[in-house]
Amino acid sequence: MKSLRQELWFDIPARRGFINITPDVEDLVKKSGVREGLCLVNAMHITASVFINDDELGLHEDYEKWLEKLAPFNPSGDVYHHNRTGEDNADAHMKRQIMGREVVVAITAGRLDFGPWEQIFYGEFDGHRRKRALVKIIGE
Numbered sequence: 001m002k003s004l005r006q007e008l009w010f011d012i013p014a015r016r017g018f019i020n021i022t023p024d025v026e027d028l029v030k031k032s033g034v035r036e037g038l039c040l041v042n043a044m045h046i047t048a049s050v051f052i053n054d055d056e057l058g059l060h061e062d063y064e065k066w067l068e069k070l071a072p073f074n075p076s077g078d079v080y081h082h083n084r085t086g087e088d089n090a091d092a093h094m095k096r097q098i099m100g101r102e103v104v105v106a107i108t109a110g111r112l113d114f115g116p117w118e119q120i121f122y123g124e125f126d127g128h129r130r131k132r133a134l135v136k137i138i139g140e
Helices: 022-032 057-070 090-099
Strands: 002-011 017-020 037-043 048-053 102-108 119-124 130-139
Touching: 002 022, 002 119, 022 037, 022 119, 022 130, 037 048, 037 119, 048 090, 048 102, 048 130, 057 090, 090 119
Parallel strands: none
Antiparallel strands: 002 130, 017 119, 037 102, 037 130, 048 119
C-alpha cells in the first residue's frame, strides 16, 4: 500500500475566508501515485474547517451570512462563556463545528472521484495567523 502525508499551510489576512484547495489536493494525489484509494483532508485547527461544495461566489457569501446568524461574532464575552477567558473566538469554534473538520474523497483511476460541481474548501473563521490542513492519501 502507498501513502502520502502532506500539510497545506494558509495565512488568511481576514478573520474569515474560504479557499478552494482542490488543485492542491489533486496535485498531491498525482504525487502519491495512488490509483485506487482514499484521500482525507482535515483542518488541523479548531477554528478552521474543510468541506466540499460548489465553487460559487454567491454561495460563499450565503455561507458568511448564514454562519454569522447562527454564531455571531461577539468578542465581549456577554454572549459566549469562552470569550470570558480572554479569547474572542467562540463564534469561530461554533462555525467550524457547523462546517465540519474533514472530508474523505475516493480516488479512482488516479483521480479524486467527485460528483458534479464538487470542490474541496478550507474555511477560516479566526484568521490573522498561520494555520494548516492535513492531506493523507492511502491506497494502491
